[in-house]
Amino acid sequence: MQLHVVPSPMCSCGEAEQDTAHILRDCRNHQVLREEIWPLPESLHNKLYGPVAALQKTTNYISRSGLQV
Secondary structure, eight states, rough: OOOOOSOOSBTTTTTSSSOOOOIIIIIIGGHHHHHOOOSSOOOOHHHHOOOOOHHHHHHHHHHTOOOOO
């Protein structure tokens, strides 16, 4: 049995499914915030599994983005 918690897995930007990689790397809806938090390129792996400082940035990003997780 598959539960559908949201009407669609598509991101509100309409470009891709709203998965972790899309939100943290590609979603145009959050581009400005992403550049503010990570002014230099940062790997997805580091955003998810890096040291405490990297994880704090990710937490801040998700919190400020208004996304529900």
